[in-house]
Amino acid sequence: EAGVTQSPTHLIKTRxxxxxxRCSPISGHTSVYWYQQALGLGLQFLLxxxxxxxxxxxxxxxxxxxxxxxxxxxELNVNALxxxxxxxxxxxxSLGQGDHQPQHFGDGTRLSIL
Amino acid sequence: xxxVTQLGSHVSVSEGALVLLRCNYSSSVPPYLxxxxxxxxxxxxxxxxxxxxxxxxxGINGFEAEFKKSExxxxxxxxxxxxxxxxxxxxAVSPFTxxxxxxxxxxxxxxxxxx
Numbered sequence: 082e083a084g085v086t087q088s089p090t091h092l093i094k095t096r097x098x099x100x101x102x103r104c105s106p107i108s109g110h111t112s113v114y115w116y117q118q119a120l121g122l123g124l125q126f127l128l129x130x131x132x133x134x135x136x137x138x139x140x141x142x143x144x145x146x147x148x149x150x151x152x153x154x155x156e157l158n159v160n161a162l163x164x165x166x167x168x169x170x171x172x173x174x175s176l177g178q179g180d181h182q183p184q185h186f187g188d189g190t191r192l193s194i195l
Numbered sequence: 196x197x198x199v200t201q202l203g204s205h206v207s208v209s210e211g212a213l214v215l216l217r218c219n220y221s222s223s224v225p226p227y228l229x230x231x232x233x234x235x236x237x238x239x240x241x242x243x244x245x246x247x248x249x250x251x252x253x254g255i256n257g258f259e260a261e262f263k264k265s266e267x268x269x270x271x272x273x274x275x276x277x278x279x280x281x282x283x284x285x286x287a288v289s290p291f292t293x294x295x296x297x298x299x300x301x302x303x304x305x306x307x308x309x310x
Contacts, residue, residue, distance in 0.1 A: 085238070114296070114297070116298075123300060123302050124285065124298075124300040125300075126297050126299065129297060173239075175296060181227045181244075181289055181296055182296065183229065183241050183244050184296065184298060186231075186238035186239040187238050
């Protein structure tokens with residue numbers, strides 16, 4: 082069974098640019114989560130999508146947005162990039178809301194802002 | 196808001212020694228609790244989860260954790276450390292009701308295993 086896949090592995094941008102990160106969940110999983118792992122800030126919840134809808138959002142500004150496609154893959158978009166956006170962005174997927182299904186993580190996209 | 200506290204950002208043990216990584220949660224209602232491991236340049240791998248079915252939870256790679264409501268703790272243990280256990284370990288909490296499956300992570304504990 083293929084795990085959660087994220088692309089690209091690394092992404093280098095400059096301040097003010099826009100970044101798009103992609104995630105393909107495990108086959109059969111309908112929920113996708115995004116987390117930011119920044120140096121000194123730990124792992125923070127960003128967004129949760131289930132069945133194409135945004136279900137929950139962490140304490141991040143609106144320039145962090147995303148969507149989930151009909152095939153359950155997901156995109157995270159970050160507009161007007163700032164230096165502090167440099168981090169590892171992790172995507173996770175699960176079977177859905179029921180019974181607190183465990184989340185399975187991809188290896189992340191490392192976003193570097195110059 | 197629910198949270199978890201991991202005591203000790205760095206823990207060092209000798210190979211073959213007991214591993215004990217501490218996690219305390221704050222919640223008026225016992226939440227769902229998880230332990231994840233992160234190896235360098237990789238994502239997180241689920242070690243085990245507590246969902247109220249049993250207080251002693253066995254996970255992968257010989258790890259287990261015991262849920263103690265009276266102490267609001269969910270410490271991770273392994274009887275005998277192996278060099279391959281060197282990694283960063285995260286305790287995480289998910290609300291019992293509401294908030295969906297959003298995970299709130301602790302700050303992590305870096306485990307070092309020495310010969």
